Amino acid sequence: MTCPDCGSTDFSKEGKGELICKKCGIVLDENMIDDSPEWRAFNAEQREKKARAGSPITYTKHDMGLSTKIGKGSGELYKVAGNKRAQYYRIRKWHNRLTKSKDRNLGFALSELNRLVSQLNLPRSVHEEVARLYEKAVDKGLVRGRSMESVITALIYTVARKQGTPRTLDEISDASGIEKREIGRAYRYVARELDLKIRPAKPQDYIPRFAGDLGLSGEVQARARRIIEQAKEQDLLSGKGPTGVAAASLYIAAVLEGEKRTQREVADTVGVTEVTIRNRYKELVEEIGLHEVE
Numbered sequence: 001m002t003c004p005d006c007g008s009t010d011f012s013k014e015g016k017g018e019l020i021c022k023k024c025g026i027v028l029d030e031n032m033i034d035d036s037p038e039w040r041a042f043n044a045e046q047r048e049k050k051a052r053a054g055s056p057i058t059y060t061k062h063d064m065g066l067s068t069k070i071g072k073g074s075g076e077l078y079k080v081a082g083n084k085r086a087q088y089y090r091i092r093k094w095h096n097r098l099t100k101s102k103d104r105n106l107g108f109a110l111s112e113l114n115r116l117v118s119q120l121n122l123p124r125s126v127h128e129e130v131a132r133l134y135e136k137a138v139d140k141g142l143v144r145g146r147s148m149e150s151v152i153t154a155l156i157y158t159v160a161r162k163q164g165t166p167r168t169l170d171e172i173s174d175a176s177g178i179e180k181r182e183i184g185r186a187y188r189y190v191a192r193e194l195d196l197k198i199r200p201a202k203p204q205d206y207i208p209r210f211a212g213d214l215g216l217s218g219e220v221q222a223r224a225r226r227i228i229e230q231a232k233e234q235d236l237l238s239g240k241g242p243t244g245v246a247a248a249s250l251y252i253a254a255v256l257e258g259e260k261r262t263q264r265e266v267a268d269t270v271g272v273t274e275v276t277i278r279n280r281y282k283e284l285v286e287e288i289g290l291h292e293v294e
């Protein structure tokens, strides 16, 4: 089991099925990570080995039907179950109340979303999908009792990654002012209730953005991607944080293409430590045979 954010495999268990990554603090369900064979296995042989090793993970389906929500919301409602008319009126009343508060709060939420999208420089498609899911979350009554901001940030985290433009928990936390741990908790809740699955970010998804921030050329980016591909083929990436891998391959690629940046510059831009870059960098240089870098 690998953390989708930092790649760590060190978790502590808290509560029922709740796992907390000791390194980055994200809170997960044991059954939440997409650990499908296409994703984890890097070549046919490993895939075969993994497929034989055990049964696939199944996801818990949560019944989010209206009945469940209303039962929870008004508490006493289902004591009168069977009386269809009373039930109908209660549902309608509840629904009207929800719709009113929904309109009021949706305005605030969408303006906060606008702000975060522009600060994190996210593409329009992410913006739209987050807005759609947020409304869905409100319709299902998921935002009540939880801060609107933490639900928004959790959705940004999930959708940005899904669409191949991931933002790290650190970046989202900085932009929103919400603690990583709280984002992690909201993420766990929202992902479970909306049946969203998340995969670990791919290091190559970070390349264009971080290369842009470092002012590196297209050649460096292409080279960094090739390094990541090679590392993947040699199974050097499992359990490694995707940002650390992206940082190290950019560092190496920049050296090889004559556009050297210091490890400090790369570390600051990507948001990892220089130690992480050095560790990844050593592995890559040794295993892939890139000794010309040294």
Ligand SMILES: [Zn+2]
Pocket (backbone or CB within 6 Å): 003, 004, 005, 006, 007, 008, 021, 022, 023, 024, 025, 026
């Ligand atoms: Zn983590």
